[in-house]
Amino acid sequence: MLPSAKGVKRKSRKSRKKKRGIYLLPNLLTTGNLFCGFYGIVAAINHDFRTAAIAILFACLFDILDGKVARLTGTNSRFGLEYDSLADLVAFGVAPAVLVYLWALEPFGRLGWVAAFLFVACGALRLARFNVQADSVSKKHFVGLPIPGAALMVATTVLFFYRMGGSGPTKHFLLLAMTYLLGFLMVSSIPFNSFKEFDGFQRMPFRTLFIIVLLFSVIAAQPSIMLFTFGLVYVSSGPIGYIVRFLRSRRQTVTDEALNQEAPTIKKGRE
Numbered sequence: 615m616l617p618s619a620k621g622v623k624r625k626s627r628k629s630r631k632k633k634r635g636i637y638l639l640p641n642l643l644t645t646g647n648l649f650c651g652f653y654g655i656v657a658a659i660n661h662d663f664r665t666a667a668i669a670i671l672f673a674c675l676f677d678i679l680d681g682k683v684a685r686l687t688g689t690n691s692r693f694g695l696e697y698d699s700l701a702d703l704v705a706f707g708v709a710p711a712v713l714v715y716l717w718a719l720e721p722f723g724r725l726g727w728v729a730a731f732l733f734v735a736c737g738a739l740r741l742a743r744f745n746v747q748a749d750s751v752s753k754k755h756f757v758g759l760p761i762p763g764a765a766l767m768v769a770t771t772v773l774f775f776y777r778m779g780g781s782g783p784t785k786h787f788l789l790l791a792m793t794y795l796l797g798f799l800m801v802s803s804i805p806f807n808s809f810k811e812f813d814g815f816q817r818m819p820f821r822t823l824f825i826i827v828l829l830f831s832v833i834a835a836q837p838s839i840m841l842f843t844f845g846l847v848y849v850s851s852g853p854i855g856y857i858v859r860f861l862r863s864r865r866q867t868v869t870d871e872a873l874n875q876e877a878p879t880i881k882k883g884r885e
Contacts, residue, residue: 637689643680644694644701647673651705658713661783664776666713667769671841673705674762695748699741706765707737714768718789729793736797737761743801756806759799759852763806767796767849770842777838799852806852 654669680698684690711730719726740761747757771792775784833840 637684637687637691637694639687640680640684640689640694641697643676643683644698647676647680647698647705648701650676651701651709654705654709655712658709658716661716663713663717663772663783666709667772670705670709670713670765670769673709674766677702677705677762695745699745702741702761703734703738706761707734707741710765710768711737713772714789714793716783717772718784718786719793720783721785722790725790729790729797732797733764733793736800737764740800754808756808758802758804759796759806759849760808761800763845763848764796764800766841767792767845770838770845773838774842777836796849799849802852804852804856806848 650669650673654666654673657663657666657669677698680694684694711733714733715726715730719729722729740758743757744760771789833844
């Protein structure tokens with residue numbers, strides 16, 4: 615027997631409802647990311663710079679969790695990708711830009727607010743490029759510094775400053791240069807490790823667990839100093855690795871050219 619028209623209509627309505635719905639858990643985590651970013655902006659406006667930096671760190675945590683949860687539960691969606699990008703722009707673009715401007719760049723005048731705007735603009739461009747290239751580039755590396763990495767560098771620099779005895783707003787040319795540099799790295803084509811190959815649900819050597827526990831212990835002992843150090847190492851790893859690969863390729867090219875020049879000489883000598 616053929617199914618009734620009413621039954622077909624009910625099934626089509628149910629399928630439409632499923633398509634129109636959203637996955638709750640990963641999007642709630644993304645909302646937590648957005649909330650931390652907004653709270654960081656409010657704290658920075660109130661000149662509570664340390665709290666603003668901590669809020670950005672929590673936003674990084676929510677950003678890691680929403681992606682992991684979505685992949686583990688198979689709840690990836692186009693809506694989630696777009697929502698995550700918008701939340702990232704607020705939490706890792708606007709929030710750190712406002713924080714670093716009010717904390718260190720305002721005394722520089724036009725150079726200061728241009729640096730803060732450039733940070734936001736480059737972050738937006740970085741997110742747009744990531745969405746376009748999501749299915750066409752290698753998962754092992756990010757093309758350009760990821761925007762959470764740039765925001766983490768700003769937040770940990772603020773916390774490091776307070777840990778070293780600083781208080782209130784400051785003015786230093788290095789912080790202005792750092793903001794411009796972070797913006798450039800975000801839109802560059804320099805590869806940065808994505809760490810997506812690391813899967814905690816697979817079997818690992820025992821020493822891996824020991825190293826992770828050791829890292830957590832070191833961070834817990836001196837969180838401000840160690841987080842700043844890790845952020846600096848990660849941001850520096852991209853340019854340093856790029857320079858090393860460039861020098862190796864150039865050396866290889868020189869070696870190949872030398873061998874090609876020697877080959878005819880050897881041939882003539884044999885003749």
